[in-house]
Amino acid sequence: MHGRDGPLAYADDVPLEGAKLHGDETIETPVGDVELQDSYFNDDASKRLYDEMDYQRASQAYIWSTPLVSVTTWRENQGKAYGVENETDFVVLESLKEKRGIVTANLTTPYIFNFSNLKDGAIQIDYPAGQTAGGVLDFWQRPVFDLGLTGPDKGKGASYIVVGPEDDPSKYEKEGVHVFQSVTNNVFIGLRILDTDPAYYDKFTSEYKMGRVGSETKPSRFIRGKDVEWSATAPRGLDYWQKLSEIIQEEPVREVDKGWMAMLEPLGVAKGKPFEPDDRLKEILLKGAAMGELMLRNLQVNPRYVEPFWEGTSWYKSFDFQIEQETADIAQIDQRGTWFYEAVASTKGMVDxxxxxxxxxxxxxxxxxxxxxxxxxxxxxxxxxxxxxxxxxxxxxxxxxxxxxxxxxxxxxxxxxxxxxxxxxxxxxxxxxxxxxxxxxxxxxxxxxxxxxxxxxxxxxxxxxxxxxxxxxxxxxxxxxxxxx
The missing domain is CATH 2.60.120.600 (Domain of unknown function DUF1214, C-terminal domain)
Incomplete structure (x- = not known):
């Protein structure tokens, strides 16, 4: 390489933090030396900087997107394993084999789960009275509202309407009905029966009704006794990004997530575009997902944003952040990432x-x-x-x-x-x-x-x-x- 007056003479190597980014210098960086001539670097350095930029973004985007990919994996794998056919179908998990599919499943009471989509209209739930706990959650795994003992019905039963993010909740307000809005089109309904009388299960499932607003609510189908092995653990590698791309297509972008969407777009994960990474991006996404999970597991094992609950011990209160996943000042990316790497779902009764x-x-x-x-x-x-x-x-x-x-x-x-x-x-x-x-x-x-x-x-x-x-x-x-x- 030649300068204006012959062979280029670089200054001594300088560490990244001491670089002036001016004139001729060689900067030591984690991605190799970057040589500046008249303050510019060459195409090779440009490529290495973009590779590092995309790798760093992929690592952090893994942490940000964990709640979304986790619940999407759950929806798809549970539906396949249990033969879900209708939007009002519920899957009932009772045996160890069935519950072993759920991330940190509760093994002491039966689980009852449904996944629905509000894109085609609001849903009404006629909820029975009794000793139950649960809720309707959006696909960031935030509670839209609780059901049962910790919900507005306080175990006495009630009618609820849940509307999608682009709908108008005021259209559905009427006497005796609780109306709530989800920020995602996809929602899931999770229930646990706390009544120890086995006969209450039949009473609950016969009285629970659900349907699109404007149509008659009807009893749901409760799929029970399958006893199959399955997994809701989020995938690794490129499958993780494929699943993220797919769920992004199904949902509107929240204001709080626009910055993340901007960082994902150069990685081939973008609204309205198919996920078709080239070889360069595949390598970066594979490394980014692996490093992102390592970082998240470190947060899960050694959380640095909270102290142990009991002084002098290593016991932590697992869900130790706001159900909204944000405060007046920050989005709680690390806090929620810790929980949703290790677990699924959140309700008011769990958090508060x-x-x-x-x-x-x-x-x-x-x-x-x-x-x-x-x-x-x-x-x-x-x-x-x-x-x-x-x-x-x-x-x-x-x-x-x-x-x-x-x-x-x-x-x-x-x-x-x-x-x-x-x-x-x-x-x-x-x-x-x-x-x-x-x-x-x-x-x-x-x-x-x-x-x-x-x-x-x-x-x-x-x-x-x-x-x-x-x-x-x-x-x-x-x-x-x-x-x-």
């Missing part, structure tokens, strides 16, 4: 429980010595007597890789979930209980044990149903898992 109502989800990934929990070692969790719950508590085991219920070869729910309603658990004389997780059960504590296998790392959710005041004022406290040596 009150004494005697809702649920609390506590989680940990470390033992009492601060070390990561391992599949090849055994641990003891001491649960104090008189856990402050109006209903019950449970301890459920999950795989860190899939974030779904742990697959240790067991076929029964109690193989990966223990709870205070089980009559065969072994308690200590003072009413406390020791629970064990590891490759082998300690002698005499087989019923208090959940097995880990191979190198499948794990974590738990300790759930408190209808938590009472000692939880909120922290006079009740859980200790960390102790390594059994």
């Amino acid at each position: 429980p009150q004494p005697g109502q809702g649920q609390v989800y506590m989680t940990t990934k470390r033992d009492s010595e601060g070390n990561m929990l391992r599949a090849d070692k055994s641990y003891k969790l001491h649960v104090p007597a008189k856990v402050p719950v109006g209903q019950f508590w449970s301890l459920t085991l999950y795989s860190e890789n899939t974030r779904r219920p742990y697959d240790n070869g067991g076929t029964e729910i109690r193989d990966v979930s223990l709870d205070s309603r089980m009559k065969d658990l072994k308690y200590n004389e003072d009413g406390s209980i020791d629970l064990f997780i590891g490759p082998e059960a300690p002698a005499g504590f087989e019923m208090n044990h959940m097995e880990t296998v191979g190198d499948d790392g794990w974590f738990v959710y300790f759930r408190l149903y209808a938590p009472e005041q000692p939880f909120f004022d922290k006079t009740f406290k859980m200790a960390d898992f102790e390594l059994v040596k």
